[in-house]
Amino acid sequence: MAAFLDMGGYAATVWPSYGVTAVILIGLLVFSLRQLAKRREHLDALEAERERSRIP
Amino acid sequence: MPSLLHSLASPARFQRISARVFPWAVVLAAGLLGCGLVWALVFVPPDYQQGDTVRVMYVHVPAAWMSMFCYAVMAVLSVSFLIWKHALADLAARASAPIGAAFTAVALITGSLWGKPTWGTYWEWDARLTSVLVLFFLYLGHMALSNAFDDRERGGRAAAILAVVGAINLPIIKFSVEWWNTLHQPASVLRMDGPTIHSSMLWPLLIMAAGFAAFYVVLLLIRIRSELMARRIEVLQRHRAAEGA
Numbered sequence: 563m564a565a566f567l568d569m570g571g572y573a574a575t576v577w578p579s580y581g582v583t584a585v586i587l588i589g590l591l592v593f594s595l596r597q598l599a600k601r602r603e604h605l606d607a608l609e610a611e612r613e614r615s616r617i618p
Numbered sequence: 619m620p621s622l623l624h625s626l627a628s629p630a631r632f633q634r635i636s637a638r639v640f641p642w643a644v645v646l647a648a649g650l651l652g653c654g655l656v657w658a659l660v661f662v663p664p665d666y667q668q669g670d671t672v673r674v675m676y677v678h679v680p681a682a683w684m685s686m687f688c689y690a691v692m693a694v695l696s697v698s699f700l701i702w703k704h705a706l707a708d709l710a711a712r713a714s715a716p717i718g719a720a721f722t723a724v725a726l727i728t729g730s731l732w733g734k735p736t737w738g739t740y741w742e743w744d745a746r747l748t749s750v751l752v753l754f755f756l757y758l759g760h761m762a763l764s765n766a767f768d769d770r771e772r773g774g775r776a777a778a779i780l781a782v783v784g785a786i787n788l789p790i791i792k793f794s795v796e797w798w799n800t801l802h803q804p805a806s807v808l809r810m811d812g813p814t815i816h817s818s819m820l821w822p823l824l825i826m827a828a829g830f831a832a833f834y835v836v837l838l839l840i841r842i843r844s845e846l847m848a849r850r851i852e853v854l855q856r857h858r859a860a861e862g863a
Contacts, residue, residue, distance in 0.1 A: 570664055572669060575674060587720060591840075601847040605847050612857075
């Protein structure tokens with residue numbers, strides 16, 4: 563396990579590369595999902611309001 | 619291609635197709651990336667010259683490929699928007715830019731980390747590195763420009779023109795390693811005479827690349843759906859403002 567983590571002496575190159583990739587790509591995924599959820603909530607509220615205003 | 623774009627241009631049809639494709643893309647992305655990561659980190663042998671630093675290749679190269687592929691898609695969408703005024707093409711291009719910027723950032727940062735032990739430097743202003751940095755700024759420019767106008771369509775058009783003009787950078791990136799002297803190695807997979815890297819390294823690389831591509835589809839579908847909602851919100855708010863006036 564220690565040898566695996568050491569990456570032949572290049573741990574400081576290999577692990578940050580994978581770490582940065584994960585942070586950027588998963589970060590964008592999470593950001594996009596949260597933005598989608600927020601917009602859906604906003605849209606639902608607007609459509610409900612529109613429905614209400616139609617009912618005399 | 620134009621007929622495919624035309625058939626996808628209807629938001630309703632897009633939503634239907636996207637709902638069907640999305641779960642498959644999620645499963646493919648998770649499966650391929652899971653398999654590719656284990657293969658790349660555990661089973662691939664260290665390179666005889668570069669040792670274990672070669673493992674950076676399995677994130678760097680797919681990210682670099684996707685950074686260019688994503689731009690090519692954005693440029694085609696922009697042409698479609700400029701010529702046929704497909705609103706969905708504009709939304710898809712807006713949805714693509716942050717994804718492309720993310721892949722380009724990954725390629726630049728991992729390349730820089732890989733450069734230190736192999737080239738002795740994190741950065742060099744040579745043709746390949748500089749042209750990829752320009753690609754990153756093109757994505758940022760697209761994101762800024764598409765939101766720079768109160769009139770959404772004007773912003774979309776300006777950003778689309780930038781995307782089309784910026785496409786000239788793609789062949790420059792691809793051939794930079796042949797046209798100029800650079801620290802970056804020439805292509806070893808996408809070559810006319812076939813790949814020059816050993817299959818023990820090529821296969822996991824292709825699996826990771828396919829995983830990145832599936833992840834791109836997942837992100838793109840989520841972001842296009844989100845852009846569709848943003849447009850609908852804008853329309854409803856305009857209606858509300860008009861009714862209130």
